[in-house]
Amino acid sequence: METLRRRSPEFDSLIRAGPRLGPLKQAHARLIVAGHGRTLPLVTKLATLAVAAGAAPYAHLLAASHPSCDSFLLSSLVRAAAHRGLPAAALAFYRRLLTAALPLSSFSFTAVAKACADLSALRIGMAVHAHSILLGFGSDRFVQTAMVALYCKCGQLPVARKVFDAIRDRSVVAWNAMISGYEQNGLSERAIEVYREMQVAQVVPDSATFVATLSACAQAGALDLGREVERHIVSEKMDVNVFLGSALVNMYARCGLVYNARNWFDKLQARNVVTWTSMIAGYGMHGHGREAIKLFHLMRHEGPTPNDVTFVAVLAACAHAGLVTEGHDAFDSMKRVYGLVPRAEHYCSMVDMYGRAGLLDDAMQFIRDTIPEKPGPEVWTAMLGACKMHKNFNLGVEVAERLIALEPENPSHRVLLSNIYALSGKMYHVEKVRNTMIKSRLKKQIGYSLIDLGGTAHLFRMGEKSHQQTREIYQYLEELIHRISDAGYIPETDSVLHELEEEEREVALRYHSEKLAVAYGLMMSNGSTAPIRIIKNLRICGDCHLAIKFMSSVENREIIVRDKHRFHHFKDGKCSCLEYW
Template sequence: MPSPGLPPPAAALLADVGALRRSSRGGIASGSASARALHGLAVAAGYAGDTFVASAFTKLYSTLSRGDDARRVFDAVPSPDTVLWNTLLAALSGSEAMEMFVRMVRAGSAQPDSTTLSSVLPAAAEVADVTMGRCVRAFGEKCGLAQDEHVVTALISLYAKCGDMECARHLFDRMVAPDLVAYNALISGYSVNGMVGSSVELFKDLVTLGLRPTSSTLVALIPVHSPFGHEQLTRCLHAYVVKAGFDANAPVSTSLTTLYCRLNDMDSARKAFDAMPEKTMESWNAMISGYAQNGLTEKAVALFQKMQALNVPPNPLTISSALSACAQLGALSLGKWVHKIISKENLELNVYVMTALIDMYVKCGSIAEARRIFDRMDNKNVVSWNVMISGYGLHGQGAEALKLYKDMLDANLLPTSSTFLSVLYACSHGGLVEEGRTAFRSMTSDYGFTPGIEHCTCMVDLLGRAGRLKEAYELISEFPKNAIGPGVWGALLAACMVHKDAELAKLASQKLFELEPENTGYYVLLSNLYTSKKQYSEAAGVRQEAKSKKLVKTPGCTLIELGDKPHVFMAGDRAHPQSDAINSYLEKLTTKMIEAGYRPDTEAALYDVEEEEKEHMVKVHSEKLAIAFGLLNTEPGTEIRIIKNLRVCLDCHNATKIISKVTQRLIVVRDASRFHHFRDGICSCGDYW
């Protein structure tokens, strides 16, 4: 309601402000534009210094997440009252709100009240600043506000978010008659801190006392932060939610969706999502990111497309999840479509979105486009640098990765543990052994990082790829025990396969069979190594052991996009509609390849089949079928891009080099470990993969 002393023009302005604040139509971007237009009218009419008008606009900007604009409104008022201070505190977050509270106390022109403390305590909780929280509590005790139930509840929430459940419970127990909000705060604290049993007991207490749970109670109770080990509780809570009629409530169903996604129960997650008649942005994000994080990338993209069809504007998290799905799929055309949406939604200044975009282009094989976007970013953070450095490593451009790392240090950015992982990865795939050693030493001596499992794995991989197997094995003995996982021994086994060291491979595989007895890949690697060295009885023994454990080899498959449609091929695949044409073309292509010097490499093929059959087996590997399909269906000179789920074999690597030469095509292959760019008979990896 407008202030009684304001003339009609101001009353009309304030009515418009209230209507705009209540309405969410048009999104934040258009809402901000309307807010600024109204604010301009208010300033022009001479109301910039009026506390009532200022409070209304501060609330409006807060609703639109425009903290800077709210601050400017406040600063234009010469003598802000307590209500205006409180409105601004509610609009700000974290350290900004705490700084403003200190400024209010020091100014002394307006007396803080319980609302003031109830606003600043959540800000302290947001950044887990328990010291600030205790200072606010002491101030409240001095001013006689510490016993206010809203202040006590805010303190309970603060202590809970800072992990001090003992203090939180102590405050709760001192309350004469805690209300439902206080119960919710403590239940949430128990859930967030993994004390799920205590949260359930407290929930039972409030029900026994006759308090009626609200949607906030259920959101607090659902163990989103500690999902594992509570699957049965999750089912019971879901049943209660349905029975109590909360399944249509967006926050409750979104929490259930998130919980099921973390449990990898995607069917139940989708049921909870679909039960919401009115989905919020958080709901869409929970389901899309859940699909992406659980490897269901096609479903993530499909749901994002549905969201677009319904004209629901995405936010940065939605875009980042969609880009992650495109990156995993290697779907460049879809990634470019999302890029257009980023431009349309004016999200090109968001560092998280642009970093995800760089990652997408890197993983879809467009390293040059990734670098172009990186260079155009004005607000790069350390994650942006890490992604670009790692991208160069993925594409075998180790020297570029090291140059970029130096540029990062020159820009006075401190590297993180992930930075060193990116650098080591790049050195490993670029054959830069000494540079990798230097980086590995530097992370400890210069920056104080303790190498983790992934860093140690990279070092073994680095030495192993370079053929320095003995050094790699000796280095493993120097690692802390908690840093020696399957990845370390797996890197050594893969290197033994490349350099044909059966003795060391046997030792590494024994460790792996103990650590991951159901991983078929290790058995396949060892068997292939024995076969390539013509140790057929040993190869048969390994295959028999895998068979006795009922282990099944992961089938190789290769994806290629034509237009915006993906085509997937398996080894020996005859299911594709163009199968006859593909195989016929491949026969003719093989003849040209042989004339150009190609000889099939059948070393790792099954030993108990005829040589002619071995040659046929390697000829119809999935990547060859995908490349043939691409060559058949694109214009001469068009770049071919394929994605293989496993490491590309030696024969296919050699064959693709020859194919790139005889067809005069650039062929980009993404396998399980890196990118290969084949041009004129040469691979970017330098046969080092």
């Protein structure tokens, strides 16, 4: 039987004041008058609430002026500060604990680990970890879990995994930390593996598990698993909170089912700025600029206040749909109505938007007149893309040279420059740029395409030969290329000269990763007519874009490709992007 103890009226008055500084100060005054100004438990509660109210200095004063300030008081403050998003204050309270030579508890370590995680302070975090082991907390599950989260936040996944593996009897929270850690570091496949391991271990997942796993699905384009998680949520009648709701919307949008995303969006009880932004970004990625703008107007009318991220989504949507006027208005209202300061991403989207629409002069004028100080490399990259798209080679060369001067060590700028030279027929210059690259051993990003079949992701790199069915896949692709050639496909050999930051020029276009992935998807479909879904890490190249249009028509199959920037829905020989990349 648990004994119910009545709380003192003083304690109750603190609880009533809550994490609000004004009422807390009044309560503090009453404590002093009642002769409780030094009663440690009450001071502890008061100081903790003060931190929760954001008033760390006030709490600090309370702690410092107490003659017998104890470990409990200070570790409560560490925890409250870490929890309240005041990691620097949390570290300061932790240092007081150390300098006062007070005993440390597992509570102090979990709290300070979170503070280090929020600061991505790896060195301090490692010292804290070592200290915790030294004091005998090395096998405390709570401390271990906090360390997993810490190493994940600092990008030290192998270390995190080692700590995770050493936890005996891992709680659902430990699993969640590991899944989300992989996902947040771009290792969505690993995140999915851990989710599967968790199922095998028969640990009951909670909503945080699903949030992290759905994010991994969104990243990896793992639609089947995303649906599996959704079925679980529905059949278990789980409460779909704002996190889970946003994760579902995001998963469907990024897996290519923008209507399912909207369905969830409409159904959700709780929506915040993240939910709205995900939905708008989803429309944008699919080239549904009008829908994005419509939803944005609805948001302004009856939704939460848009933030800087919302505007990234809105401007990108306008850029991908050629909605120049709308984008211009949005950019204007972002500054004037919402007082937001545009960042590089916003400027980029604007340049991209003018550029794609062929308004190169407007884009240049925007760069000159609207962007304060010197535009970054991203802006010039967007400008260069526009020059290439609209075949303005002189301007393109000028822009590419600026880029190289700005970031000489970045290989993709040189690839872009060599493409521009190639496009304008200056093959001598192409060779020169390539030789510089070879000499300085600059390597470009390697392109790959993913296809998810029956819950397993198959990864293809250009010229890939490591797949078990390599021979069949290449043979299938050869036949497929014959069939589309009969239908009128002529390889865009100058496509080397198109979107080529992506894949090696020497290798024949036909072995580009997306073609291999599509061939594999078609080969393995066994009479299924479900759309083929491909995820590509870079932008799709012009020749592949053309070839897949033909494939969709010859094979009478919907093919959906998500590239670095957007979705391409290929159907009946057409693509939803309407050549508007």
